[in-house]
Amino acid sequence: IAGITQAPTSQILAAGRRMTLRCTQDMRHNAMYWYRQDLGLGLRLIHYSNTAGTTGKGEVPDGYSVSRANTDDFPLTLASAVPSQTSVYFCASSERTSGANEQFFGPGTRLTVL
Amino acid sequence: GQNIDQPTEMTATEGAIVQINCTYQTSGFNGLFWYQQHAGEAPTFLSYNVLDGLEEKGRFSSFLSRSKGYSYLLLKELQMKDSASYLCAVRGGDYKLSFGAGTTVTVRA
Numbered sequence: 639i640a641g642i643t644q645a646p647t648s649q650i651l652a653a654g655r656r657m658t659l660r661c662t663q664d665m666r667h668n669a670m671y672w673y674r675q676d677l678g679l680g681l682r683l684i685h686y687s688n689t690a691g692t693t694g695k696g697e698v699p700d701g702y703s704v705s706r707a708n709t710d711d712f713p714l715t716l717a718s719a720v721p722s723q724t725s726v727y728f729c730a731s732s733e734r735t736s737g738a739n740e741q742f743f744g745p746g747t748r749l750t751v752l
Numbered sequence: 753g754q755n756i757d758q759p760t761e762m763t764a765t766e767g768a769i770v771q772i773n774c775t776y777q778t779s780g781f782n783g784l785f786w787y788q789q790h791a792g793e794a795p796t797f798l799s800y801n802v803l804d805g806l807e808e809k810g811r812f813s814s815f816l817s818r819s820k821g822y823s824y825l826l827l828k829e830l831q832m833k834d835s836a837s838y839l840c841a842v843r844g845g846d847y848k849l850s851f852g853a854g855t856t857v858t859v860r861a
Binding site: 678696745 | 756782783785793794795796797800802839841847848849850851852853854
């Protein structure tokens with residue numbers, strides 16, 4: 639089934655550990671995004687990539703890094719996890735960043751940092 | 753920065769109509785999206801407005817007034833499965849989406 643997959647589904651992580659959240663899409667979309675969703679705050683953009691080989695910072699990029707080596711994959715890395723990074727993380731993609739191109743979301747990764 | 757406001761919660765009866773309002777103040781405007789998110793699931797796309805007026809899609813309609821910084825999502829003939837969170841998102845001048853905190857709609861029998 640075409641779409642976006644994320645791994646892991648959930649993870650409990652000790653503070654200070656390094657963690658990579660994986661995201662893969664098979665729709666050949668140019669743009670990909672990482673959001674975190676916290677109760678009462680809605681979805682906030684962490685990092686984005688308009689096309690393979692390029693990345694940019696969103697609203698809350700500190701403590702996170704991304705790479706976009708190819709069209710399909712967009713991993714998000716927490717170099718040294720802290721409890722405030724406990725959240726649900728959604729990866730999304732869109733064909734383009736303009737026009738009526740909606741973003742398609744992956745199923746999410748629920749991350750708990752202790 | 754972006755500021756997007758929508759009510760936190762709404763409750764309605766099965767078969768009724770509910771209107772979810774969204775007001776926004778953003779740096780530039782390149783479209784407004786509505787998403788539906790059931791508990792524990794990913795957001796899914798409902799509608800897109802970039803010009804003033806009403807867009808209708810079956811039981812769901814979305815309205816936009818750019819001069820007022822205002823949109824609403826209208827859900828008609830409510831069904832139990834419509835119980836979900838509804839997210840208003842604005843694409844600003846930088847082409848990034850900013851989301852409101854979401855409106856949780858509860859449909860009662």
